[in-house]
Amino acid sequence: MPLNPERASCHPASADRALVRGLLRWLANNARPFPWRTAPPGRRDPYVVLVSEVMLQQTQASRVAVLLPRFLDRFPSIEALAAASEDEVLALWSGLGYYRRARMLHAAARACLVQYEGRIPTDPEALQGLPGIGRYTGGAIASLAFGLPEPLVDGNVARVLLRLEGRPGVAGSPEVTRWSWKRAAELVQAAPNSAPAFNEALMELGATICTPAPRAPQCDVCPLRAGCKARQTGQSVSIPAPQPSKSLRRIYATTIVLVLSGNRTVIEQRPARGLWASLWQAPTLEHERRHCTKQEAAAALHLEAGSLHPGPAYTHRTTHREICFQVWKARVRPGHLAACLRTVVRADQLGDFGLSSAQRRILDSVLG
DNA sequence: AAGCCGGGGCT
């Protein structure tokens, strides 16, 4: 008689408790110091947990470690964030990518003011009702800030759990997601009082020891190596299976950096939807198949073709786009600017605007 | 269920 798969994956609570204990011992000596880890897990400032966890979505911790302090310095409280303009929030998010997160975080701060008297709710259901907060981020706030025994599963946790179990599956697939949350909930139930530290330990182990391909996991120093099925069967590297590759779209972008007296330049705002939505940039023309010609670029800005001088060229890659930038540079007098080019800023004011990394790099290189 | 949204680090 075949085993019921649900029964076959059942774990004795005593084994789960031992696993939790092992991880907690390991975390005590191996947690990396990060700006959002200023208090023990379960007793952190909910606002700092909210901001850092939204930043950490799809973003490496080392990157967040650099940019979080600047953000918290400017917006030290949920009231300060709610009172800010969206433009300024985007400026402080510049360089982090996935800029919709910044808008939703801003909206979440305002929602907390309106609905919860400026407090961040403790209930996971209420948390998930806030913009930009899903199952993972809601669990992280409930657990790491409020100390509740809530499970949480991010990419690191899913990978660790899959390898422990020797369970194949494609990262991020619905089936893997379902199973990971169920397993994480079982483990949290095995030691509800230690849930926050346990959650953090699982994520930290995944980030530093049980690393994703192509980095080889450091199984020889893993606190869970004795009970890891993937290690026993030599499958650590092949679990989880890679996601099917996505198609890459190429875009040809022609950017014209206008230089005015006093080291000033002209910027424009991108459309509210799509790539780099609502962010600022030097005037840019985008095409599907080729760069526009020097004449086309000059005509679009009502300049003489002779006033354009070649600048740097480089390719900017994102997950599913390749943007080939061709840069032109033109010195112009303020009185000769076309009407559509009305936002003139000093080079040293560009930090006050939300710019993509690509535009930041272009403007920095041309304006010095 | 599938597609959209950046950026940086690894080998």
Next chain:
DNA sequence: AGCCCAGGCTT
């Protein structure tokens, strides 16, 4: 240079 990682929302 090429390949990889990862939440939440929208459609």
